Amino acid sequence: MIYRNMSILTDVTKCIGCDRCVEACRETNHLPPDKPWRWLRNITDLSTSRWTTIERVKSDAGDRFARRHCRHCLEPACVEACIVGALQKTPEGPVIYDRDICIGCRYCMIACPFEIPRYSWEDRVPYVQKCNLCYERVKYEGKLPACVEACPTEATIFGEREDLLREARRRLATEPGKYVQQIWGEREVGGTSVLYISDVDLELTDLETKFRDETPVPLRTFKVLHHMPEVFVEMAVVMGGIYWVIERREKLAAERAAQAGEERGSASPDQEEEDADAADSGTTNGPKGS
Numbered sequence: 001m002i003y004r005n006m007s008i009l010t011d012v013t014k015c016i017g018c019d020r021c022v023e024a025c026r027e028t029n030h031l032p033p034d035k036p037w038r039w040l041r042n043i044t045d046l047s048t049s050r051w052t053t054i055e056r057v058k059s060d061a062g063d064r065f066a067r068r069h070c071r072h073c074l075e076p077a078c079v080e081a082c083i084v085g086a087l088q089k090t091p092e093g094p095v096i097y098d099r100d101i102c103i104g105c106r107y108c109m110i111a112c113p114f115e116i117p118r119y120s121w122e123d124r125v126p127y128v129q130k131c132n133l134c135y136e137r138v139k140y141e142g143k144l145p146a147c148v149e150a151c152p153t154e155a156t157i158f159g160e161r162e163d164l165l166r167e168a169r170r171r172l173a174t175e176p177g178k179y180v181q182q183i184w185g186e187r188e189v190g191g192t193s194v195l196y197i198s199d200v201d202l203e204l205t206d207l208e209t210k211f212r213d214e215t216p217v218p219l220r221t222f223k224v225l226h227h228m229p230e231v232f233v234e235m236a237v238v239m240g241g242i243y244w245v246i247e248r249r250e251k252l253a254a255e256r257a258a259q260a261g262e263e264r265g266s267a268s269p270d271q272e273e274e275d276a277d278a279a280d281s282g283t284t285n286g287p288k289g290s
């Protein structure tokens with residue numbers, strides 16, 4: 001099937017927070033298990049091992065769950081900001097990333113209004129990571145995105161953007177007392193391919209952005225960003241340097257610990273004899289035999 005604008009609609013009223021979408025994404029994209037890296041606030045934050053995560057939405061009506069991942073903006077600021085074309089908006093809709101072209105400047109991370117792209121600081125050659133809407137899986141294998149396929153409640157569904165907008169409007173009209181009369185993603189920042197409907201206000205969460213109006217972000221960010229290449233290249237060098245120093249220190253500490261262990265394990269025969277004598281005379285610090 002040829003898609004014009006692959007999209008996802010998440011209905012917050014149906015999400016039970018089971019994390020099956022998170023695990024399906026991890027498995028399909030061969031992402032590693034979560035680790036509590038020092039640069040993460042919470043292990044469940046979006047990260048290089050979590051291209052999608054579940055946000056808890058607090059409200060007077062009780063807690064809700066909403067899935068967070070790349071919104072595949074119709075006019076993506078990350079694509080505009082990438083000076084080498086490592087991020088691309090495909091004709092079918094998903095915004096995809098080519099790590100072989102990426103130079104690690106991280107403009108995309110600064111430009112994204114939803115704070116989505118993550119940087120793999122843990123890798124020797126770090127690169128950017130984010131949801132790709134299972135582009136290849138959908139386009140070449142004819143499958144659903146892994147997260148959508150795994151969802152047991154159909155809280156998150158996949159299709160053409162226009163069809164999903166129609167479905168969202170239908171639900172809002174059928175149960176006007178249940179839903180907030182808004183489709184998140186329909187117009188903000190020029191519109192996104194990931195849409196949400198909900199019975200509580202999602203503007204209370206990180207899902208929303210300070211860019212609430214309909215102006216595409218690239219129009220606002222480009223003027224600023226195109227004056228900044230030197231600054232960010234310098235920043236990239238400095239951050240890379242800091243990372244190298246930290247990693248080097250940790251490596252040296254591990255080597256020293258291993259060396260100390262080896263020295264203890266290979267004490268000289270004379271030293272062993274002295275230790276045995278000391279043990280016999282009951283002068284060691286260890287426990288005495290019974």
Ligand code: SF4
Pocket residue numbers: 069070071072073076077078079095111112113114115116117130
């Ligand atoms: S949400 Fe951010 S990373 Fe995703 S397409 Fe939009 S600007 Fe790019």
Ligand code: SF4
Pocket residue numbers: 024025026028029051052069130131132133134145146147148
């Ligand atoms: S569409 Fe694919 S890459 Fe994106 S969150 Fe779902 S499973 Fe992960």
Ligand code: SF4
Pocket residue numbers: 014015016017018019020021022054065067150151152153154155156
């Ligand atoms: S699999 Fe479906 S119900 Fe479970 S957390 Fe993900 S979106 Fe919600």
